[in-house]
Amino acid sequence: MSVLELDRLCRETLRDHAFRKAMQTDPAAAIARYRLTEDEKRALLAGDVVTLHRMGVNDFLMGYLARFSICGLNIQTYSERIISAGPGGGH
Amino acid sequence: MAHIVAAYGLPHTPFFPSKVEEEGPSSPTGVMFGKARDSLAAAKPDVILIFDTDHYNTFFFDNFPILAIGIDEGFRGPNDEPRGGMPVYDVPSMPRLAEAIRDEGVRSGFDIATLRDFSCDHSVMVPLHFVNPGMKWPVIPFFISGHVPPLPPARRCFELGRQIRRTLEAYPEDLRVAIIGTGSFSLEVFGPRIRLGFTDGVPDPEWVHEVCRYLAAGDTEGLIAAATEDRMHAAGNVGGELLNWIAMLAFTDNRKPDFLDKQMENGHAYAGWRL
Numbered sequence: 492m493s494v495l496e497l498d499r500l501c502r503e504t505l506r507d508h509a510f511r512k513a514m515q516t517d518p519a520a521a522i523a524r525y526r527l528t529e530d531e532k533r534a535l536l537a538g539d540v541v542t543l544h545r546m547g548v549n550d551f552l553m554g555y556l557a558r559f560s561i562c563g564l565n566i567q568t569y570s571e572r573i574i575s576a577g578p579g580g581g582h
Numbered sequence: 583m584a585h586i587v588a589a590y591g592l593p594h595t596p597f598f599p600s601k602v603e604e605e606g607p608s609s610p611t612g613v614m615f616g617k618a619r620d621s622l623a624a625a626k627p628d629v630i631l632i633f634d635t636d637h638y639n640t641f642f643f644d645n646f647p648i649l650a651i652g653i654d655e656g657f658r659g660p661n662d663e664p665r666g667g668m669p670v671y672d673v674p675s676m677p678r679l680a681e682a683i684r685d686e687g688v689r690s691g692f693d694i695a696t697l698r699d700f701s702c703d704h705s706v707m708v709p710l711h712f713v714n715p716g717m718k719w720p721v722i723p724f725f726i727s728g729h730v731p732p733l734p735p736a737r738r739c740f741e742l743g744r745q746i747r748r749t750l751e752a753y754p755e756d757l758r759v760a761i762i763g764t765g766s767f768s769l770e771v772f773g774p775r776i777r778l779g780f781t782d783g784v785p786d787p788e789w790v791h792e793v794c795r796y797l798a799a800g801d802t803e804g805l806i807a808a809a810t811e812d813r814m815h816a817a818g819n820v821g822g823e824l825l826n827w828i829a830m831l832a833f834t835d836n837r838k839p840d841f842l843d844k845q846m847e848n849g850h851a852y853a854g855w856r857l
Contacts, residue, residue, distance in 0.1 A: 551771050
């Protein structure tokens with residue numbers, strides 16, 4: 492598990508505008524610089540925030556993916572998905 | 583000695599500056615911040631001490647203190663991409679006083695990390711934007727970890743406030759000090775308890791009412807007893823921001839607030855005490 496790497500990646504979408512752009516246009520290439528497991532890459536690229544949440548990724552940081560429309564997410568799809576994790580569905 | 587002249591509890595919702603810019607100062611949010619701004623101006627402070635929880639911008643998980651203080655001539659913010667309605671400010675500070683707070687705190691058993699050459703996010707800058715126009719008064723930020731388990735106990739945060747108060751009251755300069763604690767009581771941000779189509783939600787409105795009952799009654803002991811870690815997390819993933827209010831309450835001597843306004847749609851409140 493590389494939860495710290497995922498948390499870092501999410502935060503960089505706020506701080507590094509070139510990385511944000513890369514995540515919006517070619518996320519599979521953009522995430523190469525992060526040391527992620529195959530499961531983590533798959534969940535991230537699918538915008539599967541429920542799985543990421545259950546892996547322990549910080550919700551607040553994960554929200555940047557929705558805010559900046561990354562990996563198919565926006566506020567609507569993000570909220571639909573994360574709500575399905577349920578109040579006891581995470582960490 | 584320094585004198586505590588006022589204390590405030592305030593929210594820091596990131597889009598409030600743009601909201602009030604659009605809706606005007608007579609909008610509910612504009613009016614509620616306006617009460618604190620007018621009260622603070624009348625208190626004529628020389629310096630503001632603000633208790634705050636950083637949102638992973640000043641700190642990150644690779645270096646994550648439970649308690650920390652900013653000690654420098656000044657700082658910048660917000661450092662997390664403003665949502666409109668406010669510029670990036672340069673805020674003056676008061677490093678010698680901040681150093682005294684750190685030194686006496688550590689010697690009294692509070693392990694306070696030191697920040698130098700730092701910036702702050704919206705959680706410090708939004709309340710300052712509304713109550714410290716032009717950033718004319720110096721500000722000392724004090725950070726309390728209030729989001730990620732394990733949280734420091736409410737009792738410990740109150741005792742921290744008392745310790746800082748002792749330092750201020752023994753400080754050799756004649757200064758007028760205002761205290762701010764900032765944060766929500768019940769709020770979930772980007773977690774499973776948000777509202778559909780929104781970035782946040784208020785999972786536990788009853789807790790907001792309960793916290794406000796303690797505040798209105800000046801019952802700080804009751805609030806500390808009720809504010810267990812489980813209770814705060816149950817109120818939302820930023821529910822621990824209440825700890826910033828509890829540290830601030832160490833300066834109010836259990837007095838009833840001069841004003842207390844709930845904003846239920848955001849799970850928070852505005853309160854003020856002239857002291």
